[in-house]
Amino acid sequence: MKIPKHVGFIMDGNGRWAKLRGKPRTFGHQKGADAIYNVVNGCYKRDIKAVSLYAFSTENWSRPKEEVDKIFDLLAKFLKKYTKTLIKHEARLNISGDKSQLPERLVKEIDKVIEKTNHFTQKTLNIALNYGSRTEIVRAVNNIIKEGVSDISEEEFSKYLYTANLPDVDLIVRTSGESRLSNFLLYQSAYAELYFTDVLWPDFSEEELDKALVWYDGRDRRYGNIK
Ligand code: IPE
Numbered sequence: 473m474k475i476p477k478h479v480g481f482i483m484d485g486n487g488r489w490a491k492l493r494g495k496p497r498t499f500g501h502q503k504g505a506d507a508i509y510n511v512v513n514g515c516y517k518r519d520i521k522a523v524s525l526y527a528f529s530t531e532n533w534s535r536p537k538e539e540v541d542k543i544f545d546l547l548a549k550f551l552k553k554y555t556k557t558l559i560k561h562e563a564r565l566n567i568s569g570d571k572s573q574l575p576e577r578l579v580k581e582i583d584k585v586i587e588k589t590n591h592f593t594q595k596t597l598n599i600a601l602n603y604g605s606r607t608e609i610v611r612a613v614n615n616i617i618k619e620g621v622s623d624i625s626e627e628e629f630s631k632y633l634y635t636a637n638l639p640d641v642d643l644i645v646r647t648s649g650e651s652r653l654s655n656f657l658l659y660q661s662a663y664a665e666l667y668f669t670d671v672l673w674p675d676f677s678e679e680e681l682d683k684a685l686v687w688y689d690g691r692d693r694r695y696g697n698i699k
């Protein structure tokens with residue numbers, strides 16, 4: 473079976489999952505955070521080297537403050553709890569997004585985990601947090617201008633993105649029945665296979681991961697060539 477090197481997850485449907493159960497949206501986020509453990513472990517066990525999680529988009533600031541705060545709180549807890557497992561898998565943490573707007577408690581947790589894992593080179597957990605692809609690309613362009621570079625290759629350009637050193641995304645998984653990318657890894661996913669499932673993120677399990685991987689295995693990646 474061909475295994476993708478880099479899988480991106482658009483973890484969508486937490487709110488609807490909670491609503492179906494008559495619970496507040498934050499309850500859905502809590503269950504969604506629980507689902508991350510099994511999915512990321514499942515990826516590493518299946519020898520997927522890079523996992524990207526869309527945790528909070530630049531557009532998600534428009535949500536009520538309590539919900540935003542709860543998401544950040546859950547992420548800090550997730551990182552704290554997951555550090556040991558990251559070390560066990562020899563995976564480094566990478567954050568895609570502008571950390572400067574995040575609460576201090578979360579940034580502290582992030583920095584701690586990065587410090588403990590940044591010597592690992594084989595596996596990566598990339599969390600897209602306060603992330604949007606367009607902002608990322610424009611930021612890259614501005615940094616290139618600042619450095620006075622006048623001509624750049626695609627390969628060099630990708631080093632200015634938050635995902636520098638990561639391979640291109642092979643597979644994007646989006647849960648909850650939406651079929652859009654919502655500003656997630658647009659440059660990195662230029663040739664990714666896109667898998668959409670109706671399963672809501674809190675219900676996304678290792679079994680669901682396997683379904684996505686079997687589907688991916690069946691894709692014929694032509695990259696513009698003919699068969
Ligand atoms: C995804 O679930 C989590 C984040 C965007 C942080 P949603 O909160 O978007 O859940 P729905 O789409 O409203 O069901």
Ligand code: IPE
Nearest residue numbers: 482483484526527528529654
């Ligand atoms: C995408 O989900 C962002 C994350 C999963 C963090 P949204 O729920 O914010 O996306 P839209 O608004 O439905 O496109």
Ligand code: MG
Nearest residue numbers: 484485486487
């Ligand atoms: Mg959503």
